[in-house]
Amino acid sequence: MIEAHHxxxxxxxxxxxxVRAVNGVSFCCRPGEIYGLLGANGAGKTTxxxxxxxxxxxxxxxxxxxxxxxVKDPQTxxxxxxxxxxxxxxxxxxxxxxMVEYFGRLHGLDESTLRRRIDxxxxxxEMNDFRDRRCDKLSTGMKxxxxxxxxxxxxxxxxxxxxxxxxxxxxxxxxxxxxxRECRDHGKTVVFSTHVMSEVExxxxxxxxxxxxxxxxxxxxxxxxxxxxxxxxxxxFVRVVEP
Amino acid sequence: xxxxxxxxxxxxxxxxxLRDRRTVISMIVVPLLLMPLLTIGMxxxxxxxxDQARKETPRVMILGGxxxxxxxxxxxxxxxxxxxxxxxxxxxxISNKEIRAAVEIPKGFEAKLAAGETSTxxxxxYEGELKSGFxxxxxxxxxxxxxDRTIREHLEARQLPLSLVRPFDIEQKNVAPPxxxxxxxxxxxxxxxxxxxxxxxxxxxxxxxxxxxxxxGTIETILCSPVSRTHLVxxxxxxxxxxxxxxxxxTITSMAVSFGAGKKLLLGVTQGEADAALQITITGKAMxxxxxxxxxxxxxxxxxxxxxxxxxxxFKEAQSYISPLMIVAVLPAVAAILPxxxxxxALALVPVLNTSLVSKEIITGTYQWNLIAxxxxxxSVYAVAALAIAVKLFQREDVLxxx
Numbered sequence: 206m207i208e209a210h211h212x213x214x215x216x217x218x219x220x221x222x223x224v225r226a227v228n229g230v231s232f233c234c235r236p237g238e239i240y241g242l243l244g245a246n247g248a249g250k251t252t253x254x255x256x257x258x259x260x261x262x263x264x265x266x267x268x269x270x271x272x273x274x275x276v277k278d279p280q281t282x283x284x285x286x287x288x289x290x291x292x293x294x295x296x297x298x299x300x301x302x303x304m305v306e307y308f309g310r311l312h313g314l315d316e317s318t319l320r321r322r323i324d325x326x327x328x329x330x331e332m333n334d335f336r337d338r339r340c341d342k343l344s345t346g347m348k349x350x351x352x353x354x355x356x357x358x359x360x361x362x363x364x365x366x367x368x369x370x371x372x373x374x375x376x377x378x379x380x381x382x383x384x385x386r387e388c389r390d391h392g393k394t395v396v397f398s399t400h401v402m403s404e405v406e407x408x409x410x411x412x413x414x415x416x417x418x419x420x421x422x423x424x425x426x427x428x429x430x431x432x433x434x435x436x437x438x439x440x441x442f443v444r445v446v447e448p
Numbered sequence: 449x450x451x452x453x454x455x456x457x458x459x460x461x462x463x464x465x466l467r468d469r470r471t472v473i474s475m476i477v478v479p480l481l482l483m484p485l486l487t488i489g490m491x492x493x494x495x496x497x498x499d500q501a502r503k504e505t506p507r508v509m510i511l512g513g514x515x516x517x518x519x520x521x522x523x524x525x526x527x528x529x530x531x532x533x534x535x536x537x538x539x540x541x542i543s544n545k546e547i548r549a550a551v552e553i554p555k556g557f558e559a560k561l562a563a564g565e566t567s568t569x570x571x572x573x574y575e576g577e578l579k580s581g582f583x584x585x586x587x588x589x590x591x592x593x594x595x596d597r598t599i600r601e602h603l604e605a606r607q608l609p610l611s612l613v614r615p616f617d618i619e620q621k622n623v624a625p626p627x628x629x630x631x632x633x634x635x636x637x638x639x640x641x642x643x644x645x646x647x648x649x650x651x652x653x654x655x656x657x658x659x660x661x662x663x664x665g666t667i668e669t670i671l672c673s674p675v676s677r678t679h680l681v682x683x684x685x686x687x688x689x690x691x692x693x694x695x696x697x698x699t700i701t702s703m704a705v706s707f708g709a710g711k712k713l714l715l716g717v718t719q720g721e722a723d724a725a726l727q728i729t730i731t732g733k734a735m736x737x738x739x740x741x742x743x744x745x746x747x748x749x750x751x752x753x754x755x756x757x758x759x760x761x762x763f764k765e766a767q768s769y770i771s772p773l774m775i776v777a778v779l780p781a782v783a784a785i786l787p788x789x790x791x792x793x794a795l796a797l798v799p800v801l802n803t804s805l806v807s808k809e810i811i812t813g814t815y816q817w818n819l820i821a822x823x824x825x826x827x828s829v830y831a832v833a834a835l836a837i838a839v840k841l842f843q844r845e846d847v848l849x850x851x
Contacts, residue, residue, distance in 0.1 A: 260672065283673065283674040296460075308673055312673065
């Protein structure tokens with residue numbers, strides 16, 4: 206479960222002064238649901254998700270993730286969250302297995318549990334062929350799988366994806382989309398951000414349209430279509446952000 | 449403080465760094481190769497050059513002396529010089545290294561010698577040129593011997609004792625132990641190399657573990673883990689410190705071995721001629737003492753480099769911050785080599801310079817315990833302050849996500 210309450214993030218910018226990258230965002234995502242944050246570049250998606258993953262601290266407001274407060278208990282929140290974005294790269298000089306092991310250990314898993322988890326995940330994601338290959342020698346698709354394995358190793362109940370398919374080819378993007386769906390089917394709480402309309406249509410149970418740091422519209426896809434009387438999601442999006 | 453987490457981060461960084469060619473080169477290859485190369489290689493090269501210069505028969509020119517055939521004949525009979533015909537362009541020939549030296553015999557030299565009158569023999573040479581020096585030395589030795597012989601003959605003729613012109617002898621003797629003699633000459637160089645390599649050893653891992661992570665996009669990955677940022681930065685710091693210390697230990701060891709081997713090798717080459725510069729012995733006690741006195745400096749370097757490169761957005765930016773630091777850190781280390789710079793309570797508070805000076809003293813076998821304690825304490829304070837800054841910076845979002 207994720208509940209965001211009036212999240213605000215201010216940055217100091219040398220040219221623009223104080224900037225509110227996120228300006229009072231509130232939403233809720235339940236287990237077994239996918240919540241999609243839809244927005245253009247610079248709308249505040251990444252900052253919102255980073256606050257939920259406790260990589261950034263909110264300037265105002267708070268959120269509870271898996272029952273823990275992101276401001277008061279960030280470390281526990283991180284132990285319940287799997288965070289994946291195009292910015293979360295792999296350590297090139299570690300092998301696929303070492304990479305996943307490292308994060309398993311940082312999550313406090315004991316060696317026997319870690320071994321079992323890794324065997325299970327590597328088999329499930331068909332990663333055994335490149336288990337011992339260094340991450341910098343892997344193809345993009347293989348790297349994506351290692352990143353997925355890294356987010357799954359501690360079996361988190363909440364998954365946060367920040368534009369996970371940006372810059373990926375069709376096959377690698379499909380792997381990610383399939384994985385997101387699988388997370389929902391396993392009863393995890395899933396939030397993901399994107400500016401790709403087709404992904405939203407394919408995956409999301411709930412949609413939040415974010416623009417200039419504010420959540421302008423929220424609801425299920427049929428809800429939003431009915432509310433604005435527009436079937437095409439792209440047109441609907443433009444209508445919401447440029448009324 | 450969760451030591452397990454710091455240990456996990458440290459272990460990963462160690463494995464990661466040992467697979468990085470640049471870190472391995474600066475941490476292991478440089479100290480292991482540089483020291484033997486510097487000591488044995490350079491030493492052997494210079495000794496060979498000196499040896500070669502010494503073996504060469506210098507070509508010398510005799511100017512004047514037509515009225516002193518005896519002296520000319522004696523000079524021409526010398527086996528270790530080659531006398532060439534006189535030429536008014538002798539100065540140019542010396543400058544062009546065509547001849548090594550020239551001697552000008554004054555008019556009526558032999559007649560004046562016999563009459564007991566004084567005169568001046570001039571030797572022309574190329575100052576600072578090794579081979580010319582050897583040629584001039586040979587000529588000077590010849591005329592000194594001639595002068596001594598003349599004095600003896602004059603005294604004998606007048607039946608006077610030799611002690612009349614030489615009432616006493618002067619003898620200069622070294623009483624300092626050989627380690628101190630060597631220490632005074634090379635003592636300043638050893639800490640200079642140790643401090644320099646301590647810094648260069650820490651440089652690459654510090655940049656790689658911070659700015660490098662930002663550049664490669666792994667910083668956000670690691671920040672997703674539940675480990676606290678303090679533990680993360682401490683794990684990273686320990687890795688940088690390991691690289692720094694490993695470099696320092698390898699340097700000291702490699703230096704001690706090189707000096708030992710170099711002494712045997714080189715002295716063999718020069719047929720047992722004891723060269724004062726090679727009389728250096730670094731004792732086990734000195735090595736351990738230097739290790740402990742350099743330790744807080746290594747912490748200081750590691751933490752400062754970590755903090756500086758953490759601030760940088762990329763490896764390149766980190767390099768541009770660190771290059772000036774190299775100069776700032778190396779200058780005090782160089783200052784310690786200068787003659788006359790002595791350890792004092794005030795200098796004991798100057799970072800880098802204090803460690804460099806005290807290491808120099810330790811190598812010469814001098815232990816001023818109160819100053820050593822003061823230096824260890826002040827260096828530790830600087831080290832802790834630098835580490836605190838690094839830890840603090842790692843908590844700051846504007847530093848971690850600087851765009």
